[in-house]
Amino acid sequence: MKYLNGSMLVEYIKSRHQRQVDDLRINHKTVLKLAIIVTIDSPVTEIYMKLKERYAEDIGAKVEIFRTSIDEIEALVDSLNRNDLIHGIIIQLPLADISKTDQVVNLIDQNKDVDGLTHDSKFDPATPKAILWLLAGYNVDFLGKKILIIGNGKLVGAPLSKMLIDSEYDVTTVDESVKDLKTLTLESDIIITATGKPHLITSDMINPKTVIVDAGVASDNNKTVGDVDEAVYQRDDLVITPTKGGVGPLTVCALFDNLILAAKSLSN
Numbered sequence: 001m002k003y004l005n006g007s008m009l010v011e012y013i014k015s016r017h018q019r020q021v022d023d024l025r026i027n028h029k030t031v032l033k034l035a036i037i038v039t040i041d042s043p044v045t046e047i048y049m050k051l052k053e054r055y056a057e058d059i060g061a062k063v064e065i066f067r068t069s070i071d072e073i074e075a076l077v078d079s080l081n082r083n084d085l086i087h088g089i090i091i092q093l094p095l096a097d098i099s100k101t102d103q104v105v106n107l108i109d110q111n112k113d114v115d116g117l118t119h120d121s122k123f124d125p126a127t128p129k130a131i132l133w134l135l136a137g138y139n140v141d142f143l144g145k146k147i148l149i150i151g152n153g154k155l156v157g158a159p160l161s162k163m164l165i166d167s168e169y170d171v172t173t174v175d176e177s178v179k180d181l182k183t184l185t186l187e188s189d190i191i192i193t194a195t196g197k198p199h200l201i202t203s204d205m206i207n208p209k210t211v212i213v214d215a216g217v218a219s220d221n222n223k224t225v226g227d228v229d230e231a232v233y234q235r236d237d238l239v240i241t242p243t244k245g246g247v248g249p250l251t252v253c254a255l256f257d258n259l260i261l262a263a264k265s266l267s268n
Contacts, residue, residue: 003246004134005245006241007249009250010250014253024263024264032060034052034063034090035080039097048092055252081107081109088113089109090114114255114262126252127215128163132160133254142167144170146188146189148173148184148185151196151227153194155194156215186206186207190210190212190213191210192215197218197227200229203234206238209239212228214240214241
């Protein structure tokens with residue numbers, strides 16, 4: 001078994017980010033700053049925000065968390081859009097009212113949308129960007145390969161599919177309810193799954209030497225799991241993300257990469 005371990009790539013990227021943040025501070029008098037807007041109290045949300053705060057501290061950037069209600073969020077985003085000391089704004093999802101997700105996300109100035117979720121964002125969404133970094137870091141070649149993306153959500157599947165299709169790769173995108181998913185997985189050289197449905201991908205659905213990126217996140221018996229069944233990890237003929245430390249660590253890196261790009265653009 002060969003693991004696509006994102007944690008192994010983080011330190012290299014982090015050292016580059018440290019140099020870039022130092023350059024912004026010294027040569028542009030800019031202190032890199034991310035605003036996180038949150039509308040719910042959730043242990044999982046708090047963990048995600050702590051990870052971002054820790055990464056920011058490591059590279060010399062700052063994170064400011066704004067806790068607000070749905071009723072007040074529009075005024076808050078407007079204020080942050082106009083604040084020159086804020087270089088990036090993210091909405092920590094889910095919102096207290098998930099039906100307003102698109103409406104709220106699209107309030108963010110496209111120049112500060114470092115999550116890459118607005119309709120006209122200037123940035124690649126963080127998780128798809130992280131997945132491409134991970135595969136490039138382990139020299140996974142897309143040329144001539146059949147790529148299957150399972151999950152067509154706005155955070156991962158849909159933008160990743162667009163990025164790969166724009167690069168003229170052979171991509172099929174489906175959701176977990178597609179008929180005969182097994183036929184599609186057995187025809188694929190690279191499988192990227194992000195549905196949040198535990199045990200969706202079982203061992204009998206995967207050919208030897210298949211490359212598998214599991215970006216799904218779900219809770220199963222009070223344990224955080226991905227889309228790939230545990231039995232798959234008993235095999236030794238696959239290239240796969242580990243159960244921990246695959247895409248996740250690089251997603252935080254990708255977010256701050258976008259933040260640095262935003263700060264450079266705003267400081268010019």
